Amino acid sequence: MTVRWEDFNNGIAPARATWHDRLVVVNTGTGATLLDTTVLHSTTTLGELAPGATRLRQYTWRLPNGTAGTGTLQFTVTVDGYNGVYEHNAGGTAEANNSATAQITSTLAAYPDLEVASFDVAPATFESGRLLTATWGVTNTGTAAVTGDFYDRVLVR
Secondary structure, three states, X not given: OEEEEEEEOXXXXXXXOOEEEEEEEEEOOOOOEEEEEEEEEOHHXXXXXXXXXXXXXXXXXXXXXXXXXXXXXXXXXEOOOOOOXXXXXXXXXXXXXXXXXXXXXXXXXXXXXXXXXXXXXXXXXXXXXXXXXXEEEEEEOOOOOOOOOOOOOOOOO
């Protein structure tokens, strides 16, 4: 998934210092933090941000598999999360507008579910030093096809 936002300079001077935008994603149903990262805005490589200008920012990551990545997800982005840029306005609230939050609902993806459909060991009577043959069948009872290779494991104790 790609999360996109815009940094906006609402001030009267260019933003010349380097800053970090912080992105936090929380599953509100479980309270689990799924992502807590920063995205660097280096003025050396990206340049300063002029008054009234915006800059598109983004971060790409993969939601966790299974139920951990499902439910209501809250995304919070905080521009200049480490306060690397001095901000000021007449009301003294220049730092109060640095965060925005959005929520999305994520549903469970389709997954394969492999099961042993049949299993047999021959011959019917076992003797030490004798050759045994194990045969089994595998079926997919899940909601998605198996798209890659996998290994079966036979354990004899």
